[in-house]
Amino acid sequence: MRPFTYTSAINKEQALKATTKTSHYLAGGTNLVDLMKEDVERPDQLIDVNKLEYKKITKNDNGGLSLGAMLSNSETANHPDIRKQYPLLSMAMLSAATAQIRNMASNGGNLLQRTRCPYFFETSMPCNKRQPGSGCGALNGMNSLHAIFGYSDSCIATNPSDMCVALAALGAKVELEQPGGSSRMIEFTDFHRLPGDKPEKDTNLEEGELITGIHLSEPVFADHYYYLKIRERSSYAFALISVAAGLQVKSGTITKAGLAMGGVAHKPWKLYGSEEFLKGKKPNQSNFEEAAEIAMKDAKPFEANKWKVDMGKKAIVRALTQAFEREV
Known part of the structure:
Protein backbone atom coordinates (compact mmCIF):
# COMPACT_ATOMS: atom_id res chain seq x y z
CA MET A 1 0.00 0.00 0.00
CA ARG A 2 1.29 3.46 -0.93
CA PRO A 3 1.56 6.34 1.56
CA PHE A 4 -1.48 8.61 1.95
CA THR A 5 -2.75 11.34 4.25
CA TYR A 6 -5.82 10.80 6.39
CA THR A 7 -8.51 13.33 7.32
CA SER A 8 -11.44 12.59 9.62
CA ALA A 9 -14.26 14.97 8.66
CA ILE A 10 -16.76 15.98 11.35
CA ASN A 11 -19.28 17.55 8.96
CA LYS A 12 -20.03 17.69 5.25
CA GLU A 13 -18.46 21.14 4.84
CA GLN A 14 -15.13 19.86 6.12
CA ALA A 15 -15.36 16.73 3.99
CA LEU A 16 -16.13 18.66 0.81
CA LYS A 17 -13.48 21.28 1.47
CA ALA A 18 -10.78 18.66 1.93
CA THR A 19 -11.22 16.98 -1.46
CA THR A 20 -8.55 16.98 -4.15
CA LYS A 21 -8.27 15.25 -7.53
CA THR A 22 -6.48 12.32 -5.90
CA SER A 23 -8.56 11.98 -2.70
CA HIS A 24 -11.18 9.36 -1.88
CA TYR A 25 -14.00 9.39 0.64
CA LEU A 26 -13.76 6.52 3.11
CA ALA A 27 -16.74 4.92 4.88
CA GLY A 28 -16.66 1.14 5.39
CA GLY A 29 -13.68 0.70 3.08
CA THR A 30 -14.59 -2.91 2.25
CA ASN A 31 -13.76 -2.38 -1.43
CA LEU A 32 -11.48 0.65 -1.43
CA VAL A 33 -8.97 -0.62 1.14
CA ASP A 34 -8.66 -3.96 -0.64
CA LEU A 35 -7.90 -2.17 -3.90
CA MET A 36 -5.31 0.01 -2.18
CA LYS A 37 -3.60 -3.09 -0.81
CA GLU A 38 -3.45 -4.53 -4.33
CA ASP A 39 -2.04 -1.23 -5.70
CA VAL A 40 -5.06 -0.84 -7.96
CA GLU A 41 -6.32 2.33 -6.23
CA ARG A 42 -3.67 4.90 -5.33
CA PRO A 43 -5.28 7.83 -3.50
CA ASP A 44 -2.99 10.45 -1.96
CA GLN A 45 -5.62 11.26 0.65
CA LEU A 46 -8.48 9.49 2.41
CA ILE A 47 -11.32 11.54 3.87
CA ASP A 48 -13.11 9.58 6.57
CA VAL A 49 -16.84 10.40 6.44
CA ASN A 50 -18.05 8.03 9.16
CA LYS A 51 -18.77 10.90 11.56
CA LEU A 52 -21.17 12.58 9.15
CA GLU A 53 -24.86 12.66 9.98
CA TYR A 54 -26.18 10.54 7.10
CA LYS A 55 -26.99 7.42 9.12
CA LYS A 56 -30.78 7.44 9.26
CA ILE A 57 -33.76 6.22 7.28
CA THR A 58 -36.38 8.94 6.99
CA LYS A 59 -39.62 9.63 5.14
CA ASN A 60 -39.32 11.83 2.07
CA ASP A 61 -41.65 14.11 0.14
CA ASN A 62 -42.37 11.47 -2.51
CA GLY A 63 -44.19 9.17 -0.10
CA GLY A 64 -41.16 6.92 0.17
CA LEU A 65 -38.03 6.60 2.28
CA SER A 66 -34.57 8.14 2.10
CA LEU A 67 -31.56 6.05 3.06
CA GLY A 68 -28.57 7.72 4.65
CA ALA A 69 -25.41 7.09 2.64
CA MET A 70 -23.30 6.31 5.73
CA LEU A 71 -25.74 3.74 7.07
CA SER A 72 -24.42 0.19 6.84
CA ASN A 73 -25.86 -2.35 4.43
CA SER A 74 -26.93 -4.55 7.36
CA GLU A 75 -28.71 -1.72 9.17
CA THR A 76 -30.52 -0.81 5.97
CA ALA A 77 -31.52 -4.33 4.88
CA ASN A 78 -32.79 -5.26 8.34
CA HIS A 79 -34.63 -2.01 9.07
CA PRO A 80 -38.33 -2.79 9.73
CA ASP A 81 -39.57 -0.20 7.24
CA ILE A 82 -37.29 -1.49 4.49
CA ARG A 83 -38.27 -5.11 5.11
CA LYS A 84 -41.96 -4.20 5.06
CA GLN A 85 -42.15 -1.58 2.31
CA TYR A 86 -39.15 -2.45 0.10
CA PRO A 87 -38.55 -6.18 0.63
CA LEU A 88 -36.98 -6.48 -2.83
CA LEU A 89 -34.17 -4.17 -1.71
CA SER A 90 -33.75 -6.00 1.58
CA MET A 91 -33.62 -9.36 -0.18
CA ALA A 92 -30.99 -8.16 -2.64
CA MET A 93 -28.81 -6.59 0.04
CA LEU A 94 -28.94 -9.68 2.25
CA SER A 95 -27.76 -11.83 -0.66
CA ALA A 96 -24.57 -9.79 -0.99
CA ALA A 97 -21.17 -10.79 0.37
CA THR A 98 -21.19 -11.94 4.01
CA ALA A 99 -22.72 -10.69 7.25
CA GLN A 100 -19.34 -9.33 8.34
CA ILE A 101 -18.91 -7.28 5.18
CA ARG A 102 -22.51 -6.07 5.23
CA ASN A 103 -21.95 -4.84 8.78
CA MET A 104 -19.07 -2.65 7.55
CA ALA A 105 -20.10 -1.64 4.03
CA SER A 106 -21.98 1.65 3.64
CA ASN A 107 -24.88 2.41 1.31
CA GLY A 108 -22.93 5.13 -0.48
CA GLY A 109 -19.88 2.92 -0.81
CA ASN A 110 -21.97 0.13 -2.30
CA LEU A 111 -22.86 2.42 -5.19
CA LEU A 112 -19.15 2.96 -5.86
CA GLN A 113 -17.99 -0.65 -5.98
CA ARG A 114 -15.39 -1.31 -8.65
CA THR A 115 -15.63 -4.23 -11.04
CA ARG A 116 -14.38 -7.70 -10.09
CA CYS A 117 -12.79 -8.26 -13.52
CA PRO A 118 -9.53 -10.19 -12.92
CA TYR A 119 -7.68 -8.00 -15.42
CA PHE A 120 -8.60 -4.96 -13.34
CA PHE A 121 -7.21 -6.53 -10.16
CA GLU A 122 -4.02 -7.89 -11.74
CA THR A 123 -1.67 -4.92 -12.14
CA SER A 124 0.64 -6.81 -14.51
CA MET A 125 -2.17 -7.15 -17.07
CA PRO A 126 -3.57 -4.49 -19.43
CA CYS A 127 -6.74 -2.76 -18.23
CA ASN A 128 -8.13 0.51 -19.52
CA LYS A 129 -10.19 0.93 -16.37
CA ARG A 130 -7.13 0.76 -14.14
CA GLN A 131 -4.65 2.33 -16.57
CA PRO A 132 -6.32 4.20 -19.46
CA GLY A 133 -4.76 3.45 -22.82
CA SER A 134 -3.22 0.14 -21.81
CA GLY A 135 -5.88 -1.97 -23.54
CA CYS A 136 -8.58 -4.38 -22.38
CA GLY A 137 -7.09 -7.75 -21.50
CA ALA A 138 -10.49 -9.39 -21.30
CA LEU A 139 -11.56 -8.37 -24.81
CA ASN A 140 -9.60 -11.21 -26.39
CA GLY A 141 -8.82 -13.03 -23.18
CA MET A 142 -10.76 -14.82 -20.47
CA ASN A 143 -14.21 -13.25 -20.71
CA SER A 144 -16.72 -15.92 -19.77
CA LEU A 145 -17.98 -13.76 -16.86
CA HIS A 146 -18.06 -10.46 -18.72
CA ALA A 147 -20.67 -8.14 -20.22
CA ILE A 148 -23.19 -8.96 -22.93
CA PHE A 149 -24.78 -5.49 -23.00
CA GLY A 150 -23.46 -1.95 -23.31
CA TYR A 151 -19.75 -2.68 -23.48
CA SER A 152 -17.14 -1.12 -25.77
CA ASP A 153 -13.77 -2.16 -27.15
CA SER A 154 -12.26 -0.26 -24.22
CA CYS A 155 -13.93 -2.33 -21.48
CA ILE A 156 -16.22 -5.34 -21.16
CA ALA A 157 -16.32 -5.53 -17.34
CA THR A 158 -19.49 -5.84 -15.27
CA ASN A 159 -20.81 -4.05 -12.19
CA PRO A 160 -20.72 -6.35 -9.13
CA SER A 161 -23.40 -4.84 -6.85
CA ASP A 162 -26.58 -6.60 -5.73
CA MET A 163 -28.04 -3.56 -3.97
CA CYS A 164 -27.71 -1.48 -7.14
CA VAL A 165 -29.70 -3.96 -9.24
CA ALA A 166 -32.63 -3.68 -6.84
CA LEU A 167 -32.34 0.13 -6.74
CA ALA A 168 -32.51 0.21 -10.54
CA ALA A 169 -35.66 -1.93 -10.52
CA LEU A 170 -37.20 0.32 -7.86
CA GLY A 171 -36.47 3.57 -9.71
CA ALA A 172 -34.41 5.18 -6.95
CA LYS A 173 -32.61 8.52 -6.98
CA VAL A 174 -29.24 9.53 -5.52
CA GLU A 175 -28.64 12.77 -3.63
CA LEU A 176 -25.24 14.41 -3.99
CA GLU A 177 -23.53 17.29 -2.17
CA GLN A 178 -21.10 19.40 -4.17
CA PRO A 179 -17.95 21.22 -3.02
CA GLY A 180 -19.47 24.60 -3.89
CA GLY A 181 -22.23 24.12 -1.31
CA SER A 182 -25.03 23.11 -3.66
CA SER A 183 -26.68 19.72 -4.05
CA ARG A 184 -28.29 17.76 -6.84
CA MET A 185 -30.43 14.70 -7.37
CA ILE A 186 -29.71 12.14 -10.08
CA GLU A 187 -31.86 9.27 -11.34
CA PHE A 188 -30.33 5.98 -10.29
CA THR A 189 -30.24 4.71 -13.85
CA ASP A 190 -28.10 7.77 -14.74
CA PHE A 191 -25.73 7.40 -11.80
CA HIS A 192 -23.56 4.66 -13.32
CA ARG A 193 -22.29 4.97 -16.87
CA LEU A 194 -21.35 2.69 -19.72
CA PRO A 195 -17.62 2.45 -20.52
CA GLY A 196 -17.48 4.13 -23.94
CA ASP A 197 -13.95 5.42 -24.40
CA LYS A 198 -13.56 6.35 -20.71
CA PRO A 199 -13.95 3.08 -18.81
CA GLU A 200 -11.92 4.42 -15.89
CA LYS A 201 -14.99 6.50 -14.98
CA ASP A 202 -17.65 4.23 -13.43
CA THR A 203 -20.21 6.90 -12.52
CA ASN A 204 -21.42 10.36 -13.49
CA LEU A 205 -20.22 11.84 -10.21
CA GLU A 206 -18.51 15.18 -10.63
CA GLU A 207 -15.19 15.94 -8.96
CA GLY A 208 -15.47 16.09 -5.17
CA GLU A 209 -19.17 15.18 -4.98
CA LEU A 210 -20.29 13.30 -1.89
CA ILE A 211 -23.16 10.81 -1.86
CA THR A 212 -25.45 11.72 1.06
CA GLY A 213 -28.64 9.78 0.42
CA ILE A 214 -30.61 7.33 -1.70
CA HIS A 215 -34.26 8.24 -2.25
CA LEU A 216 -36.97 5.66 -2.85
CA SER A 217 -40.37 6.58 -4.24
CA GLU A 218 -43.53 5.28 -2.58
CA PRO A 219 -43.52 1.48 -2.35
CA VAL A 220 -45.25 -0.44 -5.13
CA PHE A 221 -43.69 -3.91 -5.06
CA ALA A 222 -44.16 -4.85 -1.42
CA ASP A 223 -46.37 -7.85 -2.24
Whole structure:
Protein backbone atom coordinates (compact mmCIF):
# COMPACT_ATOMS: atom_id res chain seq x y z
CA MET A 1 0.00 0.00 0.00
CA ARG A 2 1.29 3.46 -0.93
CA PRO A 3 1.56 6.34 1.56
CA PHE A 4 -1.48 8.61 1.95
CA THR A 5 -2.75 11.34 4.25
CA TYR A 6 -5.82 10.80 6.39
CA THR A 7 -8.51 13.33 7.32
CA SER A 8 -11.44 12.59 9.62
CA ALA A 9 -14.26 14.97 8.66
CA ILE A 10 -16.76 15.98 11.35
CA ASN A 11 -19.28 17.55 8.96
CA LYS A 12 -20.03 17.69 5.25
CA GLU A 13 -18.46 21.14 4.84
CA GLN A 14 -15.13 19.86 6.12
CA ALA A 15 -15.36 16.73 3.99
CA LEU A 16 -16.13 18.66 0.81
CA LYS A 17 -13.48 21.28 1.47
CA ALA A 18 -10.78 18.66 1.93
CA THR A 19 -11.22 16.98 -1.46
CA THR A 20 -8.55 16.98 -4.15
CA LYS A 21 -8.27 15.25 -7.53
CA THR A 22 -6.48 12.32 -5.90
CA SER A 23 -8.56 11.98 -2.70
CA HIS A 24 -11.18 9.36 -1.88
CA TYR A 25 -14.00 9.39 0.64
CA LEU A 26 -13.76 6.52 3.11
CA ALA A 27 -16.74 4.92 4.88
CA GLY A 28 -16.66 1.14 5.39
CA GLY A 29 -13.68 0.70 3.08
CA THR A 30 -14.59 -2.91 2.25
CA ASN A 31 -13.76 -2.38 -1.43
CA LEU A 32 -11.48 0.65 -1.43
CA VAL A 33 -8.97 -0.62 1.14
CA ASP A 34 -8.66 -3.96 -0.64
CA LEU A 35 -7.90 -2.17 -3.90
CA MET A 36 -5.31 0.01 -2.18
CA LYS A 37 -3.60 -3.09 -0.81
CA GLU A 38 -3.45 -4.53 -4.33
CA ASP A 39 -2.04 -1.23 -5.70
CA VAL A 40 -5.06 -0.84 -7.96
CA GLU A 41 -6.32 2.33 -6.23
CA ARG A 42 -3.67 4.90 -5.33
CA PRO A 43 -5.28 7.83 -3.50
CA ASP A 44 -2.99 10.45 -1.96
CA GLN A 45 -5.62 11.26 0.65
CA LEU A 46 -8.48 9.49 2.41
CA ILE A 47 -11.32 11.54 3.87
CA ASP A 48 -13.11 9.58 6.57
CA VAL A 49 -16.84 10.40 6.44
CA ASN A 50 -18.05 8.03 9.16
CA LYS A 51 -18.77 10.90 11.56
CA LEU A 52 -21.17 12.58 9.15
CA GLU A 53 -24.86 12.66 9.98
CA TYR A 54 -26.18 10.54 7.10
CA LYS A 55 -26.99 7.42 9.12
CA LYS A 56 -30.78 7.44 9.26
CA ILE A 57 -33.76 6.22 7.28
CA THR A 58 -36.38 8.94 6.99
CA LYS A 59 -39.62 9.63 5.14
CA ASN A 60 -39.32 11.83 2.07
CA ASP A 61 -41.65 14.11 0.14
CA ASN A 62 -42.37 11.47 -2.51
CA GLY A 63 -44.19 9.17 -0.10
CA GLY A 64 -41.16 6.92 0.17
CA LEU A 65 -38.03 6.60 2.28
CA SER A 66 -34.57 8.14 2.10
CA LEU A 67 -31.56 6.05 3.06
CA GLY A 68 -28.57 7.72 4.65
CA ALA A 69 -25.41 7.09 2.64
CA MET A 70 -23.30 6.31 5.73
CA LEU A 71 -25.74 3.74 7.07
CA SER A 72 -24.42 0.19 6.84
CA ASN A 73 -25.86 -2.35 4.43
CA SER A 74 -26.93 -4.55 7.36
CA GLU A 75 -28.71 -1.72 9.17
CA THR A 76 -30.52 -0.81 5.97
CA ALA A 77 -31.52 -4.33 4.88
CA ASN A 78 -32.79 -5.26 8.34
CA HIS A 79 -34.63 -2.01 9.07
CA PRO A 80 -38.33 -2.79 9.73
CA ASP A 81 -39.57 -0.20 7.24
CA ILE A 82 -37.29 -1.49 4.49
CA ARG A 83 -38.27 -5.11 5.11
CA LYS A 84 -41.96 -4.20 5.06
CA GLN A 85 -42.15 -1.58 2.31
CA TYR A 86 -39.15 -2.45 0.10
CA PRO A 87 -38.55 -6.18 0.63
CA LEU A 88 -36.98 -6.48 -2.83
CA LEU A 89 -34.17 -4.17 -1.71
CA SER A 90 -33.75 -6.00 1.58
CA MET A 91 -33.62 -9.36 -0.18
CA ALA A 92 -30.99 -8.16 -2.64
CA MET A 93 -28.81 -6.59 0.04
CA LEU A 94 -28.94 -9.68 2.25
CA SER A 95 -27.76 -11.83 -0.66
CA ALA A 96 -24.57 -9.79 -0.99
CA ALA A 97 -21.17 -10.79 0.37
CA THR A 98 -21.19 -11.94 4.01
CA ALA A 99 -22.72 -10.69 7.25
CA GLN A 100 -19.34 -9.33 8.34
CA ILE A 101 -18.91 -7.28 5.18
CA ARG A 102 -22.51 -6.07 5.23
CA ASN A 103 -21.95 -4.84 8.78
CA MET A 104 -19.07 -2.65 7.55
CA ALA A 105 -20.10 -1.64 4.03
CA SER A 106 -21.98 1.65 3.64
CA ASN A 107 -24.88 2.41 1.31
CA GLY A 108 -22.93 5.13 -0.48
CA GLY A 109 -19.88 2.92 -0.81
CA ASN A 110 -21.97 0.13 -2.30
CA LEU A 111 -22.86 2.42 -5.19
CA LEU A 112 -19.15 2.96 -5.86
CA GLN A 113 -17.99 -0.65 -5.98
CA ARG A 114 -15.39 -1.31 -8.65
CA THR A 115 -15.63 -4.23 -11.04
CA ARG A 116 -14.38 -7.70 -10.09
CA CYS A 117 -12.79 -8.26 -13.52
CA PRO A 118 -9.53 -10.19 -12.92
CA TYR A 119 -7.68 -8.00 -15.42
CA PHE A 120 -8.60 -4.96 -13.34
CA PHE A 121 -7.21 -6.53 -10.16
CA GLU A 122 -4.02 -7.89 -11.74
CA THR A 123 -1.67 -4.92 -12.14
CA SER A 124 0.64 -6.81 -14.51
CA MET A 125 -2.17 -7.15 -17.07
CA PRO A 126 -3.57 -4.49 -19.43
CA CYS A 127 -6.74 -2.76 -18.23
CA ASN A 128 -8.13 0.51 -19.52
CA LYS A 129 -10.19 0.93 -16.37
CA ARG A 130 -7.13 0.76 -14.14
CA GLN A 131 -4.65 2.33 -16.57
CA PRO A 132 -6.32 4.20 -19.46
CA GLY A 133 -4.76 3.45 -22.82
CA SER A 134 -3.22 0.14 -21.81
CA GLY A 135 -5.88 -1.97 -23.54
CA CYS A 136 -8.58 -4.38 -22.38
CA GLY A 137 -7.09 -7.75 -21.50
CA ALA A 138 -10.49 -9.39 -21.30
CA LEU A 139 -11.56 -8.37 -24.81
CA ASN A 140 -9.60 -11.21 -26.39
CA GLY A 141 -8.82 -13.03 -23.18
CA MET A 142 -10.76 -14.82 -20.47
CA ASN A 143 -14.21 -13.25 -20.71
CA SER A 144 -16.72 -15.92 -19.77
CA LEU A 145 -17.98 -13.76 -16.86
CA HIS A 146 -18.06 -10.46 -18.72
CA ALA A 147 -20.67 -8.14 -20.22
CA ILE A 148 -23.19 -8.96 -22.93
CA PHE A 149 -24.78 -5.49 -23.00
CA GLY A 150 -23.46 -1.95 -23.31
CA TYR A 151 -19.75 -2.68 -23.48
CA SER A 152 -17.14 -1.12 -25.77
CA ASP A 153 -13.77 -2.16 -27.15
CA SER A 154 -12.26 -0.26 -24.22
CA CYS A 155 -13.93 -2.33 -21.48
CA ILE A 156 -16.22 -5.34 -21.16
CA ALA A 157 -16.32 -5.53 -17.34
CA THR A 158 -19.49 -5.84 -15.27
CA ASN A 159 -20.81 -4.05 -12.19
CA PRO A 160 -20.72 -6.35 -9.13
CA SER A 161 -23.40 -4.84 -6.85
CA ASP A 162 -26.58 -6.60 -5.73
CA MET A 163 -28.04 -3.56 -3.97
CA CYS A 164 -27.71 -1.48 -7.14
CA VAL A 165 -29.70 -3.96 -9.24
CA ALA A 166 -32.63 -3.68 -6.84
CA LEU A 167 -32.34 0.13 -6.74
CA ALA A 168 -32.51 0.21 -10.54
CA ALA A 169 -35.66 -1.93 -10.52
CA LEU A 170 -37.20 0.32 -7.86
CA GLY A 171 -36.47 3.57 -9.71
CA ALA A 172 -34.41 5.18 -6.95
CA LYS A 173 -32.61 8.52 -6.98
CA VAL A 174 -29.24 9.53 -5.52
CA GLU A 175 -28.64 12.77 -3.63
CA LEU A 176 -25.24 14.41 -3.99
CA GLU A 177 -23.53 17.29 -2.17
CA GLN A 178 -21.10 19.40 -4.17
CA PRO A 179 -17.95 21.22 -3.02
CA GLY A 180 -19.47 24.60 -3.89
CA GLY A 181 -22.23 24.12 -1.31
CA SER A 182 -25.03 23.11 -3.66
CA SER A 183 -26.68 19.72 -4.05
CA ARG A 184 -28.29 17.76 -6.84
CA MET A 185 -30.43 14.70 -7.37
CA ILE A 186 -29.71 12.14 -10.08
CA GLU A 187 -31.86 9.27 -11.34
CA PHE A 188 -30.33 5.98 -10.29
CA THR A 189 -30.24 4.71 -13.85
CA ASP A 190 -28.10 7.77 -14.74
CA PHE A 191 -25.73 7.40 -11.80
CA HIS A 192 -23.56 4.66 -13.32
CA ARG A 193 -22.29 4.97 -16.87
CA LEU A 194 -21.35 2.69 -19.72
CA PRO A 195 -17.62 2.45 -20.52
CA GLY A 196 -17.48 4.13 -23.94
CA ASP A 197 -13.95 5.42 -24.40
CA LYS A 198 -13.56 6.35 -20.71
CA PRO A 199 -13.95 3.08 -18.81
CA GLU A 200 -11.92 4.42 -15.89
CA LYS A 201 -14.99 6.50 -14.98
CA ASP A 202 -17.65 4.23 -13.43
CA THR A 203 -20.21 6.90 -12.52
CA ASN A 204 -21.42 10.36 -13.49
CA LEU A 205 -20.22 11.84 -10.21
CA GLU A 206 -18.51 15.18 -10.63
CA GLU A 207 -15.19 15.94 -8.96
CA GLY A 208 -15.47 16.09 -5.17
CA GLU A 209 -19.17 15.18 -4.98
CA LEU A 210 -20.29 13.30 -1.89
CA ILE A 211 -23.16 10.81 -1.86
CA THR A 212 -25.45 11.72 1.06
CA GLY A 213 -28.64 9.78 0.42
CA ILE A 214 -30.61 7.33 -1.70
CA HIS A 215 -34.26 8.24 -2.25
CA LEU A 216 -36.97 5.66 -2.85
CA SER A 217 -40.37 6.58 -4.24
CA GLU A 218 -43.53 5.28 -2.58
CA PRO A 219 -43.52 1.48 -2.35
CA VAL A 220 -45.25 -0.44 -5.13
CA PHE A 221 -43.69 -3.91 -5.06
CA ALA A 222 -44.16 -4.85 -1.42
CA ASP A 223 -46.37 -7.85 -2.24
CA HIS A 224 -44.82 -9.31 -5.38
CA TYR A 225 -41.02 -9.28 -5.51
CA TYR A 226 -37.99 -11.51 -5.88
CA TYR A 227 -34.24 -11.13 -6.17
CA LEU A 228 -32.61 -14.04 -7.96
CA LYS A 229 -28.85 -14.36 -7.65
CA ILE A 230 -27.14 -17.12 -9.60
CA ARG A 231 -23.59 -17.70 -8.40
CA GLU A 232 -20.96 -20.39 -8.24
CA ARG A 233 -21.42 -20.91 -4.48
CA SER A 234 -23.93 -19.73 -1.90
CA SER A 235 -21.70 -17.18 -0.14
CA TYR A 236 -18.52 -15.20 -0.74
CA ALA A 237 -19.42 -15.06 -4.43
CA PHE A 238 -20.60 -12.39 -6.83
CA ALA A 239 -23.48 -12.94 -9.22
CA LEU A 240 -22.93 -14.67 -12.52
CA ILE A 241 -26.35 -13.25 -13.36
CA SER A 242 -28.91 -11.63 -11.09
CA VAL A 243 -32.46 -10.38 -11.62
CA ALA A 244 -34.46 -7.98 -9.47
CA ALA A 245 -38.16 -8.33 -10.22
CA GLY A 246 -41.07 -6.39 -8.78
CA LEU A 247 -44.70 -6.61 -9.86
CA GLN A 248 -47.79 -4.61 -8.99
CA VAL A 249 -50.83 -6.77 -9.67
CA LYS A 250 -54.46 -5.63 -9.49
CA SER A 251 -57.46 -7.76 -10.41
CA GLY A 252 -55.24 -10.35 -12.04
CA THR A 253 -53.40 -7.86 -14.25
CA ILE A 254 -49.89 -6.40 -14.00
CA THR A 255 -50.20 -2.63 -13.61
CA LYS A 256 -46.49 -1.94 -13.08
CA ALA A 257 -43.25 -3.89 -13.34
CA GLY A 258 -39.73 -3.18 -12.14
CA LEU A 259 -36.97 -5.27 -13.73
CA ALA A 260 -33.19 -5.03 -13.73
CA MET A 261 -30.28 -7.41 -14.21
CA GLY A 262 -26.81 -7.68 -12.73
CA GLY A 263 -23.72 -9.42 -14.04
CA VAL A 264 -24.46 -8.47 -17.66
CA ALA A 265 -23.21 -4.90 -18.11
CA HIS A 266 -20.93 -2.13 -16.86
CA LYS A 267 -23.91 -0.85 -14.83
CA PRO A 268 -27.12 -2.36 -13.43
CA TRP A 269 -29.09 -3.17 -16.59
CA LYS A 270 -32.63 -1.81 -16.50
CA LEU A 271 -35.06 -3.83 -18.64
CA TYR A 272 -37.26 -1.02 -19.94
CA GLY A 273 -38.73 -2.96 -22.85
CA SER A 274 -39.76 -5.89 -20.68
CA GLU A 275 -41.29 -3.60 -18.07
CA GLU A 276 -43.38 -1.86 -20.72
CA PHE A 277 -44.45 -5.15 -22.28
CA LEU A 278 -45.68 -6.57 -18.97
CA LYS A 279 -47.96 -3.63 -18.17
CA GLY A 280 -51.55 -4.66 -18.76
CA LYS A 281 -50.63 -8.33 -19.20
CA LYS A 282 -51.60 -11.36 -17.15
CA PRO A 283 -48.85 -12.65 -14.82
CA ASN A 284 -48.41 -16.00 -16.54
CA GLN A 285 -45.62 -18.16 -17.94
CA SER A 286 -46.20 -17.14 -21.54
CA ASN A 287 -45.93 -13.42 -20.84
CA PHE A 288 -42.91 -13.91 -18.60
CA GLU A 289 -41.16 -15.83 -21.37
CA GLU A 290 -41.96 -13.09 -23.89
CA ALA A 291 -40.61 -10.47 -21.47
CA ALA A 292 -37.40 -12.51 -21.20
CA GLU A 293 -37.05 -12.69 -24.99
CA ILE A 294 -37.49 -8.92 -25.22
CA ALA A 295 -34.87 -8.39 -22.49
CA MET A 296 -32.21 -10.48 -24.19
CA LYS A 297 -32.82 -9.68 -27.86
CA ASP A 298 -30.03 -7.07 -28.04
CA ALA A 299 -27.44 -9.11 -26.15
CA LYS A 300 -24.04 -9.36 -27.87
CA PRO A 301 -22.14 -12.12 -26.10
CA PHE A 302 -18.61 -13.31 -26.73
CA GLU A 303 -17.92 -16.91 -27.61
CA ALA A 304 -17.06 -17.70 -23.98
CA ASN A 305 -20.14 -16.12 -22.40
CA LYS A 306 -22.93 -17.12 -24.80
CA TRP A 307 -24.33 -19.10 -21.90
CA LYS A 308 -25.39 -15.83 -20.28
CA VAL A 309 -28.08 -15.28 -22.91
CA ASP A 310 -29.89 -18.55 -22.26
CA MET A 311 -29.31 -18.35 -18.52
CA GLY A 312 -30.51 -14.74 -18.54
CA LYS A 313 -33.82 -15.70 -20.16
CA LYS A 314 -34.41 -18.49 -17.70
CA ALA A 315 -33.42 -16.25 -14.77
CA ILE A 316 -35.91 -13.55 -15.79
CA VAL A 317 -38.76 -16.05 -16.10
CA ARG A 318 -37.88 -17.61 -12.77
CA ALA A 319 -37.57 -14.25 -10.99
CA LEU A 320 -40.92 -13.04 -12.37
CA THR A 321 -42.62 -16.31 -11.47
CA GLN A 322 -41.24 -16.20 -7.95
CA ALA A 323 -42.19 -12.53 -7.63
CA PHE A 324 -45.80 -13.23 -8.58
CA GLU A 325 -46.09 -16.25 -6.32
CA ARG A 326 -44.34 -14.55 -3.39
CA GLU A 327 -47.39 -12.69 -2.04
CA VAL A 328 -47.10 -11.66 1.60
